[in-house]
Amino acid sequence: MKNLSRRHFLKGLLGLTAAGILTTAGGFGYARYLEPHMLETNVIPIKHPLIPKGFDKFRIVQFSDTHLSEYFTADELMDIVHQVNRLNPDLIVFSGDLIDKPHHFQDHERAVQALKKLSAPYGKIAIYGNHDHGGYGTKVYQTLMASAGFRVMRNDFMTLELIDGSMIELASLDDLMLGKPNYEAILSKLSEKAFSILLVHEPDAALTAKDYPVNLQISGHTHGGQVQLPVFGPLITPPYGEIYTEGMYERDGMKIYVNRGIGTTRLPLRFLSKPEITVFQLESQ
Structure with missing residues:
Protein backbone atom coordinates (compact mmCIF):
# COMPACT_ATOMS: atom_id res chain seq x y z
CA MET A 1 0.00 0.00 0.00
CA LYS A 2 1.40 3.39 -1.00
CA ASN A 3 2.19 5.89 1.71
CA LEU A 4 0.15 9.05 1.33
CA SER A 5 2.18 12.23 0.98
CA ARG A 6 1.74 14.79 3.73
CA ARG A 7 0.12 17.15 1.21
CA HIS A 8 -2.49 14.61 0.12
CA PHE A 9 -3.11 13.57 3.71
CA LEU A 10 -3.75 17.17 4.72
CA LYS A 11 -6.00 17.71 1.74
CA GLY A 12 -7.95 14.59 2.60
CA LEU A 13 -8.27 15.68 6.20
CA LEU A 14 -9.38 19.15 5.18
CA GLY A 15 -11.81 17.64 2.71
CA LEU A 16 -13.44 15.66 5.49
CA THR A 17 -13.52 18.76 7.64
CA ALA A 18 -15.09 20.79 4.83
CA ALA A 19 -17.69 18.08 4.26
CA GLY A 20 -18.51 18.18 7.95
CA ILE A 21 -18.83 21.95 7.89
CA LEU A 22 -21.03 21.90 4.79
CA THR A 23 -23.31 19.28 6.32
CA THR A 24 -23.63 20.51 9.89
CA ALA A 25 -23.87 24.22 9.06
CA GLY A 26 -26.46 23.79 6.36
CA GLY A 27 -23.78 24.67 3.84
CA PHE A 28 -24.59 21.68 1.68
CA GLY A 29 -27.83 23.25 0.52
CA TYR A 30 -25.99 26.49 -0.27
CA ALA A 31 -23.23 24.64 -2.18
CA ARG A 32 -25.68 22.45 -4.05
CA TYR A 33 -28.57 24.78 -4.89
CA LEU A 34 -27.46 28.39 -4.48
CA GLU A 35 -23.82 29.09 -5.33
CA PRO A 36 -23.82 27.08 -8.61
CA HIS A 37 -26.35 29.66 -9.88
CA MET A 38 -24.59 32.77 -8.51
CA LEU A 39 -22.99 33.73 -11.80
CA GLU A 40 -20.39 36.51 -11.69
CA THR A 41 -19.27 38.70 -14.57
CA ASN A 42 -15.67 39.83 -14.19
CA VAL A 43 -14.35 42.63 -16.38
CA ILE A 44 -10.57 42.46 -16.74
CA PRO A 45 -8.73 45.38 -18.39
CA ILE A 46 -5.73 44.22 -20.43
CA LYS A 47 -3.20 46.97 -21.02
CA HIS A 48 -0.15 46.36 -23.17
CA PRO A 49 2.04 48.52 -25.44
CA LEU A 50 1.57 46.02 -28.30
CA ILE A 51 -2.21 46.43 -28.37
CA PRO A 52 -2.93 48.60 -31.45
CA LYS A 53 -5.12 51.68 -31.14
CA GLY A 54 -7.73 50.03 -33.31
CA PHE A 55 -8.20 47.37 -30.62
CA ASP A 56 -8.66 49.88 -27.82
CA LYS A 57 -11.83 48.88 -25.89
CA PHE A 58 -12.08 45.63 -27.90
CA ARG A 59 -14.06 43.15 -25.76
CA ILE A 60 -13.33 39.42 -25.66
CA VAL A 61 -15.95 37.50 -23.68
CA GLN A 62 -14.91 34.12 -22.32
CA PHE A 63 -17.18 31.42 -20.97
CA SER A 64 -15.98 27.97 -20.08
CA ASP A 65 -16.66 24.53 -18.60
CA THR A 66 -20.43 24.38 -18.96
CA HIS A 67 -20.39 20.59 -18.40
CA LEU A 68 -23.87 20.09 -19.82
CA SER A 69 -25.67 17.38 -17.86
CA GLU A 70 -28.74 16.84 -15.70
CA TYR A 71 -27.25 19.45 -13.36
CA PHE A 72 -26.67 22.09 -16.04
CA THR A 73 -29.10 21.78 -18.93
CA ALA A 74 -29.42 23.18 -22.45
CA ASP A 75 -32.14 25.52 -21.14
CA GLU A 76 -29.70 26.91 -18.57
CA LEU A 77 -27.13 27.26 -21.35
CA MET A 78 -29.60 29.51 -23.16
CA ASP A 79 -29.64 31.80 -20.12
CA ILE A 80 -25.83 32.01 -20.33
CA VAL A 81 -26.08 32.85 -24.03
CA HIS A 82 -28.39 35.78 -23.30
CA GLN A 83 -26.03 37.06 -20.60
CA VAL A 84 -22.99 36.83 -22.90
CA ASN A 85 -24.79 38.70 -25.67
CA ARG A 86 -25.78 41.48 -23.27
CA LEU A 87 -22.07 42.12 -22.66
CA ASN A 88 -21.64 43.37 -26.24
CA PRO A 89 -18.68 41.14 -27.11
CA ASP A 90 -16.49 41.83 -30.12
CA LEU A 91 -15.19 38.25 -29.95
CA ILE A 92 -16.53 35.25 -28.01
CA VAL A 93 -14.27 32.47 -26.72
CA PHE A 94 -15.42 29.15 -25.29
CA SER A 95 -12.46 27.53 -23.54
CA GLY A 96 -13.57 23.91 -23.43
CA ASP A 97 -15.58 21.21 -21.62
CA LEU A 98 -19.00 21.72 -23.15
CA ILE A 99 -20.55 18.39 -22.10
CA ASP A 100 -19.73 16.56 -18.89
CA LYS A 101 -20.15 13.03 -20.29
CA PRO A 102 -20.37 13.17 -24.10
CA HIS A 103 -21.36 9.47 -24.41
CA HIS A 104 -24.40 10.01 -22.15
CA PHE A 105 -25.68 13.44 -23.17
CA GLN A 106 -28.58 13.40 -25.66
CA ASP A 107 -29.76 17.00 -25.94
CA HIS A 108 -27.32 18.04 -28.65
CA GLU A 109 -29.80 19.87 -30.87
CA ARG A 110 -31.02 22.16 -28.09
CA ALA A 111 -27.42 22.91 -27.14
CA VAL A 112 -26.63 23.82 -30.76
CA GLN A 113 -29.69 26.04 -31.01
CA ALA A 114 -28.61 27.89 -27.86
CA LEU A 115 -25.01 28.37 -28.99
CA LYS A 116 -26.15 29.57 -32.43
CA LYS A 117 -27.72 32.59 -30.76
CA LEU A 118 -24.36 33.84 -29.52
CA SER A 119 -23.35 36.83 -31.60
CA ALA A 120 -20.15 38.84 -31.96
CA PRO A 121 -18.92 40.86 -34.97
CA TYR A 122 -15.53 39.16 -35.01
CA GLY A 123 -16.84 35.67 -34.50
CA LYS A 124 -16.89 32.82 -32.03
CA ILE A 125 -13.95 30.56 -31.18
CA ALA A 126 -13.96 27.25 -29.32
CA ILE A 127 -11.09 25.10 -28.11
CA TYR A 128 -10.94 21.56 -26.77
CA GLY A 129 -11.08 20.59 -23.11
CA ASN A 130 -10.47 17.13 -21.72
CA HIS A 131 -14.21 16.32 -21.50
CA ASP A 132 -14.60 17.26 -25.18
CA HIS A 133 -12.21 14.45 -26.11
CA GLY A 134 -13.45 12.01 -23.45
CA GLY A 135 -16.20 9.46 -24.07
CA TYR A 136 -15.47 9.35 -27.82
CA GLY A 137 -16.57 12.98 -27.98
CA THR A 138 -13.81 14.45 -30.20
CA LYS A 139 -15.76 14.43 -33.48
CA VAL A 140 -19.07 15.13 -31.74
CA TYR A 141 -17.65 18.33 -30.23
CA GLN A 142 -16.17 19.48 -33.53
CA THR A 143 -19.46 18.90 -35.36
CA LEU A 144 -21.60 20.46 -32.64
CA MET A 145 -19.55 23.64 -32.26
CA ALA A 146 -19.11 24.10 -36.00
CA SER A 147 -22.88 23.70 -36.44
CA ALA A 148 -23.33 26.50 -33.89
CA GLY A 149 -21.09 28.83 -35.89
CA PHE A 150 -17.86 28.47 -33.90
CA ARG A 151 -14.41 28.21 -35.37
CA VAL A 152 -12.92 25.24 -33.52
CA MET A 153 -9.22 25.91 -32.98
CA ARG A 154 -7.06 22.90 -32.15
CA ASN A 155 -3.30 23.47 -32.41
CA ASP A 156 -4.18 26.44 -34.59
CA PHE A 157 -3.01 29.96 -35.34
CA MET A 158 -4.77 32.98 -36.81
CA THR A 159 -4.47 36.73 -37.06
CA LEU A 160 -7.43 38.95 -36.26
CA GLU A 161 -7.35 42.06 -38.42
CA LEU A 162 -9.56 45.13 -38.24
CA ILE A 163 -10.66 47.40 -41.10
CA ASP A 164 -7.91 49.90 -40.22
CA GLY A 165 -5.26 47.19 -40.74
CA SER A 166 -4.39 46.75 -37.06
CA MET A 167 -4.14 43.14 -35.93
CA ILE A 168 -3.48 40.79 -33.04
CA GLU A 169 -2.49 37.13 -33.05
CA LEU A 170 -4.51 34.21 -31.64
CA ALA A 171 -3.07 30.76 -31.02
CA SER A 172 -4.60 27.62 -29.58
CA LEU A 173 -3.29 24.38 -28.15
CA ASP A 174 -5.10 21.06 -28.02
CA ASP A 175 -6.18 19.78 -24.63
CA LEU A 176 -3.21 18.75 -22.50
CA MET A 177 -4.81 15.73 -20.83
CA LEU A 178 -6.40 13.82 -23.71
CA GLY A 179 -5.27 15.73 -26.79
CA LYS A 180 -1.93 16.31 -28.48
CA PRO A 181 -0.79 19.89 -27.89
CA VAL A 200 -5.65 26.60 -23.98
CA HIS A 201 -7.96 24.71 -21.64
CA GLU A 202 -5.45 23.82 -18.93
CA PRO A 203 -3.79 26.83 -17.27
CA ASP A 204 -0.54 25.09 -16.35
CA ALA A 205 0.33 25.09 -20.05
CA ALA A 206 1.83 28.46 -19.09
CA LEU A 207 4.83 26.64 -17.60
CA THR A 208 5.91 25.94 -21.19
CA ALA A 209 4.13 28.76 -23.02
CA LYS A 210 6.12 31.35 -21.04
CA ASP A 211 9.13 30.53 -23.21
CA TYR A 212 7.32 31.91 -26.27
CA PRO A 213 6.10 35.45 -27.05
CA VAL A 214 2.64 34.97 -25.51
CA ASN A 215 1.21 38.13 -23.94
CA LEU A 216 -2.05 36.75 -22.56
CA GLN A 217 -3.12 33.17 -21.90
CA ILE A 218 -6.83 32.44 -21.44
CA SER A 219 -7.76 29.15 -19.75
CA GLY A 220 -10.45 27.34 -17.75
CA HIS A 221 -10.44 23.72 -16.52
CA THR A 222 -10.05 24.15 -12.75
CA HIS A 223 -13.51 25.48 -11.77
CA GLY A 224 -11.52 27.29 -9.08
CA GLY A 225 -11.45 23.92 -7.36
CA GLN A 226 -15.29 24.02 -7.09
CA VAL A 227 -14.96 23.75 -3.30
CA GLN A 228 -12.64 26.10 -1.43
CA LEU A 229 -11.86 26.76 2.20
CA PRO A 230 -11.07 30.22 3.56
CA VAL A 231 -7.31 30.87 3.65
CA PHE A 232 -6.50 27.36 2.36
CA GLY A 233 -8.10 27.81 -1.06
CA PRO A 234 -9.13 24.98 -3.40
CA LEU A 235 -9.24 21.53 -1.81
CA ILE A 236 -8.62 19.66 -5.03
CA THR A 237 -7.53 20.87 -8.44
CA PRO A 238 -7.25 18.75 -11.60
CA PRO A 239 -4.06 17.78 -13.44
CA TYR A 240 -2.48 20.72 -15.27
CA GLY A 241 -4.49 23.08 -13.08
CA GLU A 242 -2.51 22.83 -9.86
CA ILE A 243 -0.24 25.87 -10.22
CA TYR A 244 -2.69 28.39 -11.65
CA THR A 245 -6.12 27.80 -10.13
CA GLU A 246 -8.28 30.91 -10.66
CA GLY A 247 -8.05 34.55 -11.59
CA MET A 248 -5.10 36.53 -12.93
CA TYR A 249 -1.41 35.65 -12.68
CA GLU A 250 1.71 37.02 -14.32
CA ARG A 251 4.82 35.04 -15.15
CA ASP A 252 7.84 36.30 -17.07
CA GLY A 253 5.79 39.16 -18.51
CA MET A 254 2.94 36.88 -19.63
CA LYS A 255 -0.53 37.32 -18.13
CA ILE A 256 -2.46 34.12 -17.35
CA TYR A 257 -6.16 34.21 -16.62
CA VAL A 258 -8.05 31.19 -15.26
CA ASN A 259 -11.84 31.30 -15.57
CA ARG A 260 -13.77 29.35 -12.90
CA GLY A 261 -16.22 28.01 -15.45
CA ILE A 262 -19.98 27.71 -15.27
CA GLY A 263 -20.95 24.09 -14.64
CA THR A 264 -19.72 21.41 -12.27
CA THR A 265 -18.25 17.94 -12.59
CA ARG A 266 -18.06 14.89 -10.32
CA LEU A 267 -20.13 16.59 -7.63
CA PRO A 268 -22.76 19.27 -8.39
CA LEU A 269 -21.34 21.56 -5.73
CA ARG A 270 -19.69 24.97 -5.58
CA PHE A 271 -18.47 26.57 -2.37
CA LEU A 272 -16.55 29.87 -2.40
CA SER A 273 -15.98 29.34 -6.12
CA LYS A 274 -18.82 31.04 -7.98
CA PRO A 275 -19.38 30.40 -11.69
CA GLU A 276 -17.97 33.07 -13.97
CA ILE A 277 -18.13 34.85 -17.30
CA THR A 278 -15.04 36.94 -18.07
CA VAL A 279 -14.78 40.07 -20.19
CA PHE A 280 -11.27 41.01 -21.32
CA GLN A 281 -11.23 44.63 -22.42
CA LEU A 282 -8.12 45.43 -24.42
CA GLU A 283 -6.63 48.86 -23.81
CA SER A 284 -4.01 50.42 -26.03
CA GLN A 285 -1.15 52.27 -24.34
Whole structure:
Protein backbone atom coordinates (compact mmCIF):
# COMPACT_ATOMS: atom_id res chain seq x y z
CA MET A 1 0.00 0.00 0.00
CA LYS A 2 1.40 3.39 -1.00
CA ASN A 3 2.19 5.89 1.71
CA LEU A 4 0.15 9.05 1.33
CA SER A 5 2.18 12.23 0.98
CA ARG A 6 1.74 14.79 3.73
CA ARG A 7 0.12 17.15 1.21
CA HIS A 8 -2.49 14.61 0.12
CA PHE A 9 -3.11 13.57 3.71
CA LEU A 10 -3.75 17.17 4.72
CA LYS A 11 -6.00 17.71 1.74
CA GLY A 12 -7.95 14.59 2.60
CA LEU A 13 -8.27 15.68 6.20
CA LEU A 14 -9.38 19.15 5.18
CA GLY A 15 -11.81 17.64 2.71
CA LEU A 16 -13.44 15.66 5.49
CA THR A 17 -13.52 18.76 7.64
CA ALA A 18 -15.09 20.79 4.83
CA ALA A 19 -17.69 18.08 4.26
CA GLY A 20 -18.51 18.18 7.95
CA ILE A 21 -18.83 21.95 7.89
CA LEU A 22 -21.03 21.90 4.79
CA THR A 23 -23.31 19.28 6.32
CA THR A 24 -23.63 20.51 9.89
CA ALA A 25 -23.87 24.22 9.06
CA GLY A 26 -26.46 23.79 6.36
CA GLY A 27 -23.78 24.67 3.84
CA PHE A 28 -24.59 21.68 1.68
CA GLY A 29 -27.83 23.25 0.52
CA TYR A 30 -25.99 26.49 -0.27
CA ALA A 31 -23.23 24.64 -2.18
CA ARG A 32 -25.68 22.45 -4.05
CA TYR A 33 -28.57 24.78 -4.89
CA LEU A 34 -27.46 28.39 -4.48
CA GLU A 35 -23.82 29.09 -5.33
CA PRO A 36 -23.82 27.08 -8.61
CA HIS A 37 -26.35 29.66 -9.88
CA MET A 38 -24.59 32.77 -8.51
CA LEU A 39 -22.99 33.73 -11.80
CA GLU A 40 -20.39 36.51 -11.69
CA THR A 41 -19.27 38.70 -14.57
CA ASN A 42 -15.67 39.83 -14.19
CA VAL A 43 -14.35 42.63 -16.38
CA ILE A 44 -10.57 42.46 -16.74
CA PRO A 45 -8.73 45.38 -18.39
CA ILE A 46 -5.73 44.22 -20.43
CA LYS A 47 -3.20 46.97 -21.02
CA HIS A 48 -0.15 46.36 -23.17
CA PRO A 49 2.04 48.52 -25.44
CA LEU A 50 1.57 46.02 -28.30
CA ILE A 51 -2.21 46.43 -28.37
CA PRO A 52 -2.93 48.60 -31.45
CA LYS A 53 -5.12 51.68 -31.14
CA GLY A 54 -7.73 50.03 -33.31
CA PHE A 55 -8.20 47.37 -30.62
CA ASP A 56 -8.66 49.88 -27.82
CA LYS A 57 -11.83 48.88 -25.89
CA PHE A 58 -12.08 45.63 -27.90
CA ARG A 59 -14.06 43.15 -25.76
CA ILE A 60 -13.33 39.42 -25.66
CA VAL A 61 -15.95 37.50 -23.68
CA GLN A 62 -14.91 34.12 -22.32
CA PHE A 63 -17.18 31.42 -20.97
CA SER A 64 -15.98 27.97 -20.08
CA ASP A 65 -16.66 24.53 -18.60
CA THR A 66 -20.43 24.38 -18.96
CA HIS A 67 -20.39 20.59 -18.40
CA LEU A 68 -23.87 20.09 -19.82
CA SER A 69 -25.67 17.38 -17.86
CA GLU A 70 -28.74 16.84 -15.70
CA TYR A 71 -27.25 19.45 -13.36
CA PHE A 72 -26.67 22.09 -16.04
CA THR A 73 -29.10 21.78 -18.93
CA ALA A 74 -29.42 23.18 -22.45
CA ASP A 75 -32.14 25.52 -21.14
CA GLU A 76 -29.70 26.91 -18.57
CA LEU A 77 -27.13 27.26 -21.35
CA MET A 78 -29.60 29.51 -23.16
CA ASP A 79 -29.64 31.80 -20.12
CA ILE A 80 -25.83 32.01 -20.33
CA VAL A 81 -26.08 32.85 -24.03
CA HIS A 82 -28.39 35.78 -23.30
CA GLN A 83 -26.03 37.06 -20.60
CA VAL A 84 -22.99 36.83 -22.90
CA ASN A 85 -24.79 38.70 -25.67
CA ARG A 86 -25.78 41.48 -23.27
CA LEU A 87 -22.07 42.12 -22.66
CA ASN A 88 -21.64 43.37 -26.24
CA PRO A 89 -18.68 41.14 -27.11
CA ASP A 90 -16.49 41.83 -30.12
CA LEU A 91 -15.19 38.25 -29.95
CA ILE A 92 -16.53 35.25 -28.01
CA VAL A 93 -14.27 32.47 -26.72
CA PHE A 94 -15.42 29.15 -25.29
CA SER A 95 -12.46 27.53 -23.54
CA GLY A 96 -13.57 23.91 -23.43
CA ASP A 97 -15.58 21.21 -21.62
CA LEU A 98 -19.00 21.72 -23.15
CA ILE A 99 -20.55 18.39 -22.10
CA ASP A 100 -19.73 16.56 -18.89
CA LYS A 101 -20.15 13.03 -20.29
CA PRO A 102 -20.37 13.17 -24.10
CA HIS A 103 -21.36 9.47 -24.41
CA HIS A 104 -24.40 10.01 -22.15
CA PHE A 105 -25.68 13.44 -23.17
CA GLN A 106 -28.58 13.40 -25.66
CA ASP A 107 -29.76 17.00 -25.94
CA HIS A 108 -27.32 18.04 -28.65
CA GLU A 109 -29.80 19.87 -30.87
CA ARG A 110 -31.02 22.16 -28.09
CA ALA A 111 -27.42 22.91 -27.14
CA VAL A 112 -26.63 23.82 -30.76
CA GLN A 113 -29.69 26.04 -31.01
CA ALA A 114 -28.61 27.89 -27.86
CA LEU A 115 -25.01 28.37 -28.99
CA LYS A 116 -26.15 29.57 -32.43
CA LYS A 117 -27.72 32.59 -30.76
CA LEU A 118 -24.36 33.84 -29.52
CA SER A 119 -23.35 36.83 -31.60
CA ALA A 120 -20.15 38.84 -31.96
CA PRO A 121 -18.92 40.86 -34.97
CA TYR A 122 -15.53 39.16 -35.01
CA GLY A 123 -16.84 35.67 -34.50
CA LYS A 124 -16.89 32.82 -32.03
CA ILE A 125 -13.95 30.56 -31.18
CA ALA A 126 -13.96 27.25 -29.32
CA ILE A 127 -11.09 25.10 -28.11
CA TYR A 128 -10.94 21.56 -26.77
CA GLY A 129 -11.08 20.59 -23.11
CA ASN A 130 -10.47 17.13 -21.72
CA HIS A 131 -14.21 16.32 -21.50
CA ASP A 132 -14.60 17.26 -25.18
CA HIS A 133 -12.21 14.45 -26.11
CA GLY A 134 -13.45 12.01 -23.45
CA GLY A 135 -16.20 9.46 -24.07
CA TYR A 136 -15.47 9.35 -27.82
CA GLY A 137 -16.57 12.98 -27.98
CA THR A 138 -13.81 14.45 -30.20
CA LYS A 139 -15.76 14.43 -33.48
CA VAL A 140 -19.07 15.13 -31.74
CA TYR A 141 -17.65 18.33 -30.23
CA GLN A 142 -16.17 19.48 -33.53
CA THR A 143 -19.46 18.90 -35.36
CA LEU A 144 -21.60 20.46 -32.64
CA MET A 145 -19.55 23.64 -32.26
CA ALA A 146 -19.11 24.10 -36.00
CA SER A 147 -22.88 23.70 -36.44
CA ALA A 148 -23.33 26.50 -33.89
CA GLY A 149 -21.09 28.83 -35.89
CA PHE A 150 -17.86 28.47 -33.90
CA ARG A 151 -14.41 28.21 -35.37
CA VAL A 152 -12.92 25.24 -33.52
CA MET A 153 -9.22 25.91 -32.98
CA ARG A 154 -7.06 22.90 -32.15
CA ASN A 155 -3.30 23.47 -32.41
CA ASP A 156 -4.18 26.44 -34.59
CA PHE A 157 -3.01 29.96 -35.34
CA MET A 158 -4.77 32.98 -36.81
CA THR A 159 -4.47 36.73 -37.06
CA LEU A 160 -7.43 38.95 -36.26
CA GLU A 161 -7.35 42.06 -38.42
CA LEU A 162 -9.56 45.13 -38.24
CA ILE A 163 -10.66 47.40 -41.10
CA ASP A 164 -7.91 49.90 -40.22
CA GLY A 165 -5.26 47.19 -40.74
CA SER A 166 -4.39 46.75 -37.06
CA MET A 167 -4.14 43.14 -35.93
CA ILE A 168 -3.48 40.79 -33.04
CA GLU A 169 -2.49 37.13 -33.05
CA LEU A 170 -4.51 34.21 -31.64
CA ALA A 171 -3.07 30.76 -31.02
CA SER A 172 -4.60 27.62 -29.58
CA LEU A 173 -3.29 24.38 -28.15
CA ASP A 174 -5.10 21.06 -28.02
CA ASP A 175 -6.18 19.78 -24.63
CA LEU A 176 -3.21 18.75 -22.50
CA MET A 177 -4.81 15.73 -20.83
CA LEU A 178 -6.40 13.82 -23.71
CA GLY A 179 -5.27 15.73 -26.79
CA LYS A 180 -1.93 16.31 -28.48
CA PRO A 181 -0.79 19.89 -27.89
CA ASN A 182 2.01 21.01 -30.18
CA TYR A 183 3.72 23.92 -28.42
CA GLU A 184 6.62 24.42 -30.79
CA ALA A 185 4.72 24.17 -34.08
CA ILE A 186 2.07 26.67 -33.01
CA LEU A 187 3.73 29.07 -30.58
CA SER A 188 6.82 29.52 -32.74
CA LYS A 189 4.52 31.32 -35.21
CA LEU A 190 3.92 34.16 -32.74
CA SER A 191 5.64 37.45 -33.42
CA GLU A 192 7.33 39.50 -30.72
CA LYS A 193 6.01 42.61 -32.50
CA ALA A 194 2.29 41.75 -32.26
CA PHE A 195 0.01 41.34 -29.24
CA SER A 196 -0.72 37.65 -28.89
CA ILE A 197 -3.32 35.58 -27.04
CA LEU A 198 -3.04 31.86 -26.32
CA LEU A 199 -6.22 29.86 -25.85
CA VAL A 200 -5.65 26.60 -23.98
CA HIS A 201 -7.96 24.71 -21.64
CA GLU A 202 -5.45 23.82 -18.93
CA PRO A 203 -3.79 26.83 -17.27
CA ASP A 204 -0.54 25.09 -16.35
CA ALA A 205 0.33 25.09 -20.05
CA ALA A 206 1.83 28.46 -19.09
CA LEU A 207 4.83 26.64 -17.60
CA THR A 208 5.91 25.94 -21.19
CA ALA A 209 4.13 28.76 -23.02
CA LYS A 210 6.12 31.35 -21.04
CA ASP A 211 9.13 30.53 -23.21
CA TYR A 212 7.32 31.91 -26.27
CA PRO A 213 6.10 35.45 -27.05
CA VAL A 214 2.64 34.97 -25.51
CA ASN A 215 1.21 38.13 -23.94
CA LEU A 216 -2.05 36.75 -22.56
CA GLN A 217 -3.12 33.17 -21.90
CA ILE A 218 -6.83 32.44 -21.44
CA SER A 219 -7.76 29.15 -19.75
CA GLY A 220 -10.45 27.34 -17.75
CA HIS A 221 -10.44 23.72 -16.52
CA THR A 222 -10.05 24.15 -12.75
CA HIS A 223 -13.51 25.48 -11.77
CA GLY A 224 -11.52 27.29 -9.08
CA GLY A 225 -11.45 23.92 -7.36
CA GLN A 226 -15.29 24.02 -7.09
CA VAL A 227 -14.96 23.75 -3.30
CA GLN A 228 -12.64 26.10 -1.43
CA LEU A 229 -11.86 26.76 2.20
CA PRO A 230 -11.07 30.22 3.56
CA VAL A 231 -7.31 30.87 3.65
CA PHE A 232 -6.50 27.36 2.36
CA GLY A 233 -8.10 27.81 -1.06
CA PRO A 234 -9.13 24.98 -3.40
CA LEU A 235 -9.24 21.53 -1.81
CA ILE A 236 -8.62 19.66 -5.03
CA THR A 237 -7.53 20.87 -8.44
CA PRO A 238 -7.25 18.75 -11.60
CA PRO A 239 -4.06 17.78 -13.44
CA TYR A 240 -2.48 20.72 -15.27
CA GLY A 241 -4.49 23.08 -13.08
CA GLU A 242 -2.51 22.83 -9.86
CA ILE A 243 -0.24 25.87 -10.22
CA TYR A 244 -2.69 28.39 -11.65
CA THR A 245 -6.12 27.80 -10.13
CA GLU A 246 -8.28 30.91 -10.66
CA GLY A 247 -8.05 34.55 -11.59
CA MET A 248 -5.10 36.53 -12.93
CA TYR A 249 -1.41 35.65 -12.68
CA GLU A 250 1.71 37.02 -14.32
CA ARG A 251 4.82 35.04 -15.15
CA ASP A 252 7.84 36.30 -17.07
CA GLY A 253 5.79 39.16 -18.51
CA MET A 254 2.94 36.88 -19.63
CA LYS A 255 -0.53 37.32 -18.13
CA ILE A 256 -2.46 34.12 -17.35
CA TYR A 257 -6.16 34.21 -16.62
CA VAL A 258 -8.05 31.19 -15.26
CA ASN A 259 -11.84 31.30 -15.57
CA ARG A 260 -13.77 29.35 -12.90
CA GLY A 261 -16.22 28.01 -15.45
CA ILE A 262 -19.98 27.71 -15.27
CA GLY A 263 -20.95 24.09 -14.64
CA THR A 264 -19.72 21.41 -12.27
CA THR A 265 -18.25 17.94 -12.59
CA ARG A 266 -18.06 14.89 -10.32
CA LEU A 267 -20.13 16.59 -7.63
CA PRO A 268 -22.76 19.27 -8.39
CA LEU A 269 -21.34 21.56 -5.73
CA ARG A 270 -19.69 24.97 -5.58
CA PHE A 271 -18.47 26.57 -2.37
CA LEU A 272 -16.55 29.87 -2.40
CA SER A 273 -15.98 29.34 -6.12
CA LYS A 274 -18.82 31.04 -7.98
CA PRO A 275 -19.38 30.40 -11.69
CA GLU A 276 -17.97 33.07 -13.97
CA ILE A 277 -18.13 34.85 -17.30
CA THR A 278 -15.04 36.94 -18.07
CA VAL A 279 -14.78 40.07 -20.19
CA PHE A 280 -11.27 41.01 -21.32
CA GLN A 281 -11.23 44.63 -22.42
CA LEU A 282 -8.12 45.43 -24.42
CA GLU A 283 -6.63 48.86 -23.81
CA SER A 284 -4.01 50.42 -26.03
CA GLN A 285 -1.15 52.27 -24.34
